[in-house]
Amino acid sequence: MTQSQLRPPTMADVARQAGVSHQTVSRVLGDHPNVRDETRAKVLRAIEEMGYRRNFSARALATRRTRTLGVVASNTTLYGPASTLFALEEAARAEGYLVSTVSLRRLTVETLSEALDRLSEGGVEGVIAIAPQRSAVEALAELRHPFPVVAVGTGSGAQIPSVNVDQNLGARLATGHLLATGHRRVWHLAGPEDWQEAADRADGWRATLEEADIEPPMLLRGDWSPLSGYRAGQELAGWVGRGLTAVFVANDQMALGVLRALREAGVRTPQDVAVAGFDDIPESEFFAPPLTTVRQDFAAVGKQGIALLLDLIEGRTPCGTSQVSIEPQLVVRASTFPYLPQPGAAPG
Amino acid sequence: MTQSQLRPPTMADVARQAGVSHQTVSRVLGDHPNVRDETRAKVLRAIEEMGYRRNFSARALATRRTRTLGVVASNTTLYGPASTLFALEEAARAEGYLVSTVSLRRLTVETLSEALDRLSEGGVEGVIAIAPQRSAVEALAELRHPFPVVAVGTGSGAQIPSVNVDQNLGARLATGHLLATGHRRVWHLAGPEDWQEAADRADGWRATLEEADIEPPMLLRGDWSPLSGYRAGQELAGWVGRGLTAVFVANDQMALGVLRALREAGVRTPQDVAVAGFDDIPESEFFAPPLTTVRQDFAAVGKQGIALLLDLIEGRTPCGTSQVSIEPQLVVRASTFPYLPQPGAAPG
DNA sequence: CCATGAATTGTTAGCGCTCACAATGACCTC
DNA sequence: GAGGTCATTGTGAGCGCTAACAATTCATGG
Incomplete structure (x- = not known):
């Protein structure tokens, strides 16, 4: 019988109903040992009947x-x-x-x-x-x-x-993968300057190139949004044919924008330019083409x-x-790897 | 001088330090009127000095x-x-x-x-x-x-x-838009059966067709994921040339999968098949092609x-x-409207 | 049959705050 | 200067719970 009084029942109410002291009710609720099974049952029944719930604030005050x-x-x-x-x-x-x-x-x-x-x-x-x-x-x-x-x-x-x-490591994985698939140089579209993670990714990218005795090309900056990626992509498209064959983009959303800009400019991915992202958002696998990226756990x-x-x-x-x-973990897909099924090219 | 005792200071501690009663401290904190400016200042100074913060639990207990x-x-x-x-x-x-x-x-x-x-x-x-x-x-x-x-x-x-x-209205907007741009019939990829919103969207779609005396074609089902959209898209591709020219997809993620499947099958969007989504996720604008969709506030x-x-x-x-x-609000983009810039077609 | 101790239960005192009310004092009016 | 009003401050009683301790019960062995 759930009672519907103005004040919700207190531990004392339950205790009265069960014919025990409030402390015994507290013990039952706190799973203390040394409560007789019979008593416990009585208390639980009263709790059930009255729809009692322990008061959070009182409990928090007492226990600190x-x-x-x-x-x-x-x-x-x-x-x-x-x-x-x-x-x-x-x-x-x-x-x-x-x-x-x-x-x-x-x-x-x-x-x-x-x-x-x-x-x-x-x-x-x-x-x-x-x-x-x-x-x-x-x-x-x-x-x-x-x-x-x-x-x-x-x-x-x-x-x-x-x-x-480890953002640095993630960037190394992506950049290294691009180098390993035959690119002589890798460009980078970085995230905002104030983000340490963006800096770490840029550092990893730069270090990977330098360790391979490659001079890092100009670094582009975006703000993580697809739009900023799109704008950067338009700029990047201008460098195709002048040494640009691979881009490591600091996140997947910007990579999406880059892909669109390249497509608009008639640049094919990955045949003309390979693109890698970062994050592995659920959509990345279905981009055009599916995006190589770095998965963060x-x-x-x-x-x-x-x-x-x-x-x-x-x-x-x-x-x-x-x-x-x-x-982090590298996820290789078609945007960097021509030998994978590459649907985007089909209609061309 | 922030003191670092074991117990954090209480209101009574502050009161003692300020030379007032705890109630006066409470009044200052509660922005009560009728506290002399001088007293208020004294209390605030003590609070500042002791790094006092009101105890949440005690307050909650007292105020219920x-x-x-x-x-x-x-x-x-x-x-x-x-x-x-x-x-x-x-x-x-x-x-x-x-x-x-x-x-x-x-x-x-x-x-x-x-x-x-x-x-x-x-x-x-x-x-x-x-x-x-x-x-x-x-x-x-x-x-x-x-x-x-x-x-x-x-x-x-x-x-x-x-x-x-209003999901039903959203579906009507999308379906109506497809009919208005010249399609004789609109297919629908719905969300999971257990989702009322999916049912509402399907209802809105069906009602719009029926009100235009069009018999609704077979309804496909997905689970909101791009992958399920991809699979449905493969099925839809089989109907191209047999009356399929427009699809209203119940969310943008599935629409992404549909777009990819159609592209893989050599079906062009929107020239061969128009696609509309639902949600207006930030990525939609950068899909290939940019997705017409319904924005929810x-x-x-x-x-x-x-x-x-x-x-x-x-x-x-x-x-x-x-x-x-x-x-909701319809957002028209290139996936349903051939007269908008349609980048995806460029390389073809 | 009572001391012993374990198991079980009850009692009391806060936890730190706000509320209702009481008390104080300043100021004004007649 | 008595009485009244107002602004300001203090006092005491909980809010509902847990922790510490006290009390009771019960079985057991000497």
Whole structure:
């Protein structure tokens, strides 16, 4: 008989109904040993009958634990951040934590600080920041907060504990693959300057070329969007026939724009110009042509991020600057490899 | 001078330091009038010095309000859910609420019920469910919970308060556009049967044809993924020359797969077959060719969803079955309209 | 038959805050 | 100068739970 009073029932109400003390109810709910089976059954029945649910705030106040983590993110509609967010929540839930998210349009010192304040007032025990901009990581290192913070997706060299896919390695894999398939030189369309990951990818690209005694050509810049890739692609098309045969694009969305621009300019991929991307978004496999790209294991990032944060919260790890690195993986498709089925060429 | 004691300072500590009562500190923090400026300044200084932050749990316990909303979602890495999630959080934050998310891999009665329990134990005052599967909405209507629940993205006919983009109208816009550009018949690649939105889109498609006295051709089914679109596209390619000139695909990702399959089969878009999608994901504009599609205003869905939920929480709206509907918008691009620049044809 | 101790249950005191109300004092009016 | 009003501040009682300790019960062995 679910009762519908104004106030939801309290532990004391349940205790009265079951004829025990509230503490016994608490023991049953807390799975304590040393509760007689008969008593436990009585309590459980009362709980069921009254539709009782433990009050979160009271519990949190008494235990001084909210078992809630905060996440600060931006660009959450993009595949990478969205995947990371998903993995973080899943990992946190597996550890019995709830996740409160704050999604920012832009990561600045102000918005970040506001977000941390907000989460702090929301009682989180720790925060994960998906903070790819260099400025954001720096801000995080500066800001005072009463809980540990772990950064994720920050690229290399963060001053705070962080978990990252090895962007440099990813870029080496892509660039190396292009060289290995016969190209003499590889161009690069990079991401925004303020993003450490963009810098890491550019570094990996440059290093790979230099190690092969190839002088890196001019570097182009985009803002991760297909449109910026499209514009860069138009510029790149102008270099075809003048030494441009391969491009490593810093993400798949821009690569999509590049592909379109090349196609419009009558440049064939991969016959005339090979294109590689980064991220392996679900659509990449169906681009025209299917895109060679670097897959990041966002699920691993999420899992490791939560693991690190919980270590910090529980005090298992000293609050140093632990850095966790995750290996990316090259996915070869038709956009760089002429011997794979290459549908785009069929009608030509 | 930030002090670093074991226990974080309490309101009483601040009060002592400022030489006032804890209640006065509370008043300052709560922006009450009737606090002398001088006193307020003293308190603020003490707060600053001690690095004091109000304890969330104690506050929530005393006020019986957590100012936290829950969101249950699935497929959060897809553009639609991710956008909705983003809009929800932003809208909630604007109203002073924090958002706790639970992202499910699959929405079943069990996982849903577990998610609601979890959020309930997390003290949320209400929940938004991004629940596109029909079974999920039904489960939601059945499940008992001690807080209001609003469904979002459920398509038509939900038995609980909900906010939706008018899917039927969107399908009519797309199908009508294809008829208007001269096609005698329009095929349809639908989404999964269990999704009400997929059913709504199929209904809108069918109704548009029937109202024009056209018999709807066989309906194909996919699962929203580019791969399922690719497979359906291969099947569709077999009907070219036998009356197939236009396809309305239930989402952009599948449309991408269809485009690829058609291209592989030597079918040109839009000259041989016109293709329209649904969602307007950021990539659509850069598909080969750019995709005509139906744009959904996810931001509006988020805003309205939060507004409705808060109405329910504050008791401003009786707990009936309010339904909010949002209009979609047709975006015409080259995949259905030969007179637009049509890059894909250039090399042919 | 009582001491012994383990198992089980109850009692009390906070956790840190807000609310309702009481108290204080300054200022004004007649 | 008594009485009233207002602005400002303080006091005490919870909010609903858990942790620590106290109390009770019961079986057991000497």
